[in-house]
Amino acid sequence: MSNIPFQPGVFQSNEDFAVAMDEHDSLKEYRDLFFIPKIDGADCVYLCGHSLGLQPRSAAAYIQQELEDWAQLGVEAHFRARNPWMPYHRLLREQTAELVGAKPEEVVVMNSLTVNLHLMMVSFYRPTASRHKILIERGAFPSDQYAVKSQIRFHGFDPAACLIELAPLPGETCLRDEQIESVIEQSGGQIALILLGAVNYATGQAFDLERITRAGHAQGCVVGFDLAHAAGNLALKLHAQGPDFAVWCSYKYLNGGPGCIAGCFVHERHASANNLPRFTGWWGHEESSRFQMGPDFRAMNGAEGWQLSNPPIVSLAALRASMDIFHRAGMERLHHKSESLTSYLEFLLLETRSSQFTIVTPSDNWRRGAQVSIRLPRNGRALCDRLTSEGILCDWREPDILRVAPVPLYNSYRDVFQFVRRFAAAAE
Ligand SMILES: *Cc1c(COP(=O)(O)O)cnc(C)c1O
Numbered sequence: 001m002s003n004i005p006f007q008p009g010v011f012q013s014n015e016d017f018a019v020a021m022d023e024h025d026s027l028k029e030y031r032d033l034f035f036i037p038k039i040d041g042a043d044c045v046y047l048c049g050h051s052l053g054l055q056p057r058s059a060a061a062y063i064q065q066e067l068e069d070w071a072q073l074g075v076e077a078h079f080r081a082r083n084p085w086m087p088y089h090r091l092l093r094e095q096t097a098e099l100v101g102a103k104p105e106e107v108v109v110m111n112s113l114t115v116n117l118h119l120m121m122v123s124f125y126r127p128t129a130s131r132h133k134i135l136i137e138r139g140a141f142p143s144d145q146y147a148v149k150s151q152i153r154f155h156g157f158d159p160a161a162c163l164i165e166l167a168p169l170p171g172e173t174c175l176r177d178e179q180i181e182s183v184i185e186q187s188g189g190q191i192a193l194i195l196l197g198a199v200n201y202a203t204g205q206a207f208d209l210e211r212i213t214r215a216g217h218a219q220g221c222v223v224g225f226d227l228a229h230a231a232g233n234l235a236l237k238l239h240a241q242g243p244d245f246a247v248w249c250s251y252k253y254l255n256g257g258p259g260c261i262a263g264c265f266v267h268e269r270h271a272s273a274n275n276l277p278r279f280t281g282w283w284g285h286e287e288s289s290r291f292q293m294g295p296d297f298r299a300m301n302g303a304e305g306w307q308l309s310n311p312p313i314v315s316l317a318a319l320r321a322s323m324d325i326f327h328r329a330g331m332e333r334l335h336h337k338s339e340s341l342t343s344y345l346e347f348l349l350l351e352t353r354s355s356q357f358t359i360v361t362p363s364d365n366w367r368r369g370a371q372v373s374i375r376l377p378r379n380g381r382a383l384c385d386r387l388t389s390e391g392i393l394c395d396w397r398e399p400d401i402l403r404v405a406p407v408p409l410y411n412s413y414r415d416v417f418q419f420v421r422r423f424a425a426a427a428e
Pocket residue numbers: 112113114115141143144197201226228229249
């Protein structure tokens with residue numbers, strides 16, 4: 001095995017190669033920090049981190065500590081818990097900022113993704129008679145579509161007239177940057193808000209956030225991103241990329257657990273934007289006078305000013321367990337392994353030379369994260385079920401997409417190897 005080349009992108013299709021790559025993986029010990037689900041008593045090959053990330057083994061202890069402090073201190077735990085609950089969400093601030101490439105004041109963890117999307121649109125979708133359109137992707141995640149359409153109606157406009165949906169060019173499966181740019185250039189004057197998923201949930205395509213933001217701002221549009229499939233996946237630099245806002249959930253690549261508290265980014269340029277309308281609650285009120293319980297709202301500076309309620313501590317505790325792991329591993333290192341692992345998956349799929357499927361996800365590393373979407377025109381659903389029964393978990397999206405996520409934190413090269421071997425056998 002010693003003569004195996006380890007240059008990125010130079011792959012071999014035998015199993016020994018996968019084993020050797022795992023041995024040389026500087027992140028290999030991170031897998032043991034997670035519970036790997038079992039099927040029929042054996043570790044499954046878990047390729048669903050884009051849907052629900054795995055549970056860190058440490059999550060229970062983080063949660064247990066808060067349960068103990070609640071038991072022993074009751075309400076006093078707000079101030080006297082080992083990690084006092086009043087400022088508890090701040091324990092996540094630096095690491096969240098680091099994760100998405102933002103300044104600490106630009107991020108906050110709160111609510112859930114769709115709620116945060118609505119809160120952001122309340123402030124940042126401000127349609128006028130001449131500029132009232134929203135630009136999204138065709139086939140955007142349903143919750144985003146519903147949220148956007150309901151906001152349009154809420155302002156008295158008609159989604160049929162207000163929504164511009166970007167579709168791939170005929171014969172293509174993904175959008176081109178220059179295509180997005182030209183739509184923005186042509187229709188920008190009527191577009192109030194550009195809202196794209198930074199990674200498309202179905203195709204796995206990653207967008208050039210900086211380029212889209214620049215094009216949008218040049219036309220006077222507000223630019224926001226849904227990072228549901230990008231947070232904990234791409235090496236984001238939100239502050240520099242410059243969107244006005246971004247929102248994400250924490251239960252996919254971020255491993256915070258089902259329904260975990262979500263994240264929100266508001267660019268520094270809006271930090272003290274008291275001219276923006278917003279829906280308010282007491283937790284967004286200036287901290288020093290929050291408990292004077294006065295009638296008038298004074299927003300905290302930065303993203304925290306959009307908070308509504310005191311946050312669920314148990315959910316924050318679970319998220320901390322995972323964020324501490326991300327902090328140690330480092331997003332750059334994770335992304336580096338991610339590029340290699342995803343390229344390896346693509347390599348093995350192409351090696352099968354099968355005509356039963358096509359790969360939808362772009363081939364360039366900078367246009368994707370830890371996901372490969374495979375189009376199966378025939379019997380894909382049955383194939384996915386069969387893989388599940390054999391202990392290989394990936395997921396199926398109607399009408400014809402199998403989504404496979406090799407997650408650098410806990411997936412191995414052998415996971416990828418085993419997946420492709422079983423997949424290829426099932427497909428033929
Ligand atoms: C997963 C996902 C959601 C889910 O929204 P919740 O509010 O967390 O239930 C929304 N949008 C996108 C793009 C997603 O990928």
